Amino acid sequence: GAVVSQHPSWVICKSGTSVKIECRSLDFQATTMFWYRQFPKQSLMLMATSNEGSKATYEQGVEKDKFLINHASLTLSTLTVTSAHPEDSSFYICSASHGGQTWGDYGYTFGSGTRLTVV
Amino acid sequence: SQQGEEDPQALSIQEGENATMNCSYKTSINNLQWYRQNSGRGLVHLILIRSNEREKHSGRLRVTLDTSKKSSSLLITASRAADTASYFCATSEFYSGAGSYQLTFGKGTKLSVIP
Numbered sequence: 001g002a003v004v005s006q007h008p009s010w011v012i013c014k015s016g017t018s019v020k021i022e023c024r025s026l027d028f029q030a031t032t033m034f035w036y037r038q039f040p041k042q043s044l045m046l047m048a049t050s051n052e053g054s055k056a057t058y059e060q061g062v063e064k065d066k067f068l069i070n071h072a073s074l075t076l077s078t079l080t081v082t083s084a085h086p087e088d089s090s091f092y093i094c095s096a097s098h099g100g101q102t103w104g105d106y107g108y109t110f111g112s113g114t115r116l117t118v119v
Numbered sequence: 120s121q122q123g124e125e126d127p128q129a130l131s132i133q134e135g136e137n138a139t140m141n142c143s144y145k146t147s148i149n150n151l152q153w154y155r156q157n158s159g160r161g162l163v164h165l166i167l168i169r170s171n172e173r174e175k176h177s178g179r180l181r182v183t184l185d186t187s188k189k190s191s192s193l194l195i196t197a198s199r200a201a202d203t204a205s206y207f208c209a210t211s212e213f214y215s216g217a218g219s220y221q222l223t224f225g226k227g228t229k230l231s232v233i234p
Binding site: 004032044046049051091109110112113 | 152154159160164216219220221223224
């Protein structure tokens, strides 16, 4: 089955530093990947849609300069949290769809998530 | 903005009992999906029901969709302790701005199955 690998699974960083999170589709090509943020005991909030070879589309209220997304290949998307602050501490999850032409009709595969703690 | 709203927010049952979770949404959808999340982990896709379908089964899971009421339900039969997790419904809609289908998640139901 379709597998999405997300690394690291957890990271602790100092305030002011940058952290990069990788999301890889292991056995399929993902033209589009999605990045979500989840606060404790809350639902997933879509941050941005990442399209291979083009700029990401960010949701309203998400700072483009703070959350840099790069989707340089069909199997890799990265999220870089720049100049991280304690309020950026959260659970970040990526996902990709592995459907066909009408892939909106298929389920999505999620990475295992990254727990970011900024101290 | 959030689309799906799950009900109840938390559910505690004995092993062997059935668990029913409900989801309501606001706009027209392409399909509705249910996901499971174990604590601190990613999401696992459980089942997808298209807007022209009314009921779908997968193992111990049964999903219904009522587009006239904009609601869906997930039934887990003969629950097991391993079913303990949070369950989210998500609606799939096409967003022209991003040029892709996107999922919008509800707040989730936290299910606890007591052995």
